[in-house]
Amino acid sequence: MSLRFEAALSACTEDMVRELEIVLPNSDGAESRLHEAMHYAALAGGKRLRAFLVLQCASLFGVSRSSALRVAAAIELIHTYSLVHDDLPCMDDDDVRRGQPTVHIKYDQATAVLTGDALLTLAFEILGDESYQADPAIRARLVVAMAKAAGPQGMVAGQMIDLASEDVAEPNVQHITRLQQLKTGALIAVSCEAGAILGRASEHQFLALHAYAHDLGLAFQIVDDILDTEGDAEAMGKAVNKDSERGKATFVSVLGIERARTQARMLADQAAKHLEPFAEKADLLKDLANFVIERRN
Numbered sequence: 001m002s003l004r005f006e007a008a009l010s011a012c013t014e015d016m017v018r019e020l021e022i023v024l025p026n027s028d029g030a031e032s033r034l035h036e037a038m039h040y041a042a043l044a045g046g047k048r049l050r051a052f053l054v055l056q057c058a059s060l061f062g063v064s065r066s067s068a069l070r071v072a073a074a075i076e077l078i079h080t081y082s083l084v085h086d087d088l089p090c091m092d093d094d095d096v097r098r099g100q101p102t103v104h105i106k107y108d109q110a111t112a113v114l115t116g117d118a119l120l121t122l123a124f125e126i127l128g129d130e131s132y133q134a135d136p137a138i139r140a141r142l143v144v145a146m147a148k149a150a151g152p153q154g155m156v157a158g159q160m161i162d163l164a165s166e167d168v169a170e171p172n173v174q175h176i177t178r179l180q181q182l183k184t185g186a187l188i189a190v191s192c193e194a195g196a197i198l199g200r201a202s203e204h205q206f207l208a209l210h211a212y213a214h215d216l217g218l219a220f221q222i223v224d225d226i227l228d229t230e231g232d233a234e235a236m237g238k239a240v241n242k243d244s245e246r247g248k249a250t251f252v253s254v255l256g257i258e259r260a261r262t263q264a265r266m267l268a269d270q271a272a273k274h275l276e277p278f279a280e281k282a283d284l285l286k287d288l289a290n291f292v293i294e295r296r297n
């Protein structure tokens with residue numbers, strides 16, 4: 001990992017914590033348990049990759065960091081909601097996330113459901129608010145793009161397909177690719193798209209970033225499957241080997257570990273190539289493609 005990339009990622013993480021503390025609600029009233037659980041979930045750590053994508057893509061077009069941070073916070077809230085709900089007993093049933101008890105373990109299931117609901121709706125409240133972006137057309141584009149990525153033809157659809165995947169008789173790479181593109185790829189893609197929308201990117205620039213995000217998202221997921229097979233639960237901050245225990249098909253179970261590794265490397269290289277139109281302005285995004293395949297958590 002280059003020193004420049006390391007410094008940029010850690011600045012993003014610090015700024016994101018500050019931004020989330022600004023946007024998350026606080027109260028002493030009867031709803032304080034909900035607000036406390038929202039802080040617990042959203043400020044528990046995490047790599048902040050989606051936020052980094054928003055900031056870096058927006059910076060290609062000279063967008064102010066404060067506007068990009070607000071949009072990045074909204075995406076991190078949506079990402080956090082998906083993790084809180086995914087960890088519930090009716091879904092993946094996990095007790096540990098980001099190295100600490102999941103929200104339903106720390107609080108209770110009803111609070112975890114409401115926390116996810118509240119994080120998701122807060123994200124859309126933020127995106128609709130004029131404080132970070134005066135142009136209503138840009139805000140509307142962001143709201144629609146985010147709803148498409150997170151909703152019934154994006155992440156939620158991917159989760160539904162995933163839950164049904166244990167019953168698929170002969171899973172193949174096409175099935176897993178589609179499922180993962182919806183479940184994790186769509187939010188990664190919209191993180192890049194959001195930077196481009198804020199920056200009023202041209203069609204050509206938009207497509208280049210979309211192609212980068214597509215390949216990066218797949219590489220990210222393949223590595224996630226590799227880490228689930230090989231990883232160590234402490235470094236990951238969550239249980240590992242869950243997919244194989246459940247007999248769920250993954251890129252590793254279908255491709256084998258060596259082909260999965262080669263495929264991830266190939267996709268990361270290809271992702272970086274899509275950034276050529278931006279020349280050295282996109283160096284940190286190229287570094288990110290490398291980071292995604294070298295990460296240990």
Ligand code: GRG
Binds near residue numbers: 049
């Ligand atoms: C409940 C609607 C709904 C969706 C859940 C994203 C998701 C869909 C479930 C997460 C399950 C999972 C572990 C998927 C693997 C890829 C993934 C999204 C990992 C977590 O993202 P990271 O590694 O997490 O960026 P951090 O903690 O770093 O933010």
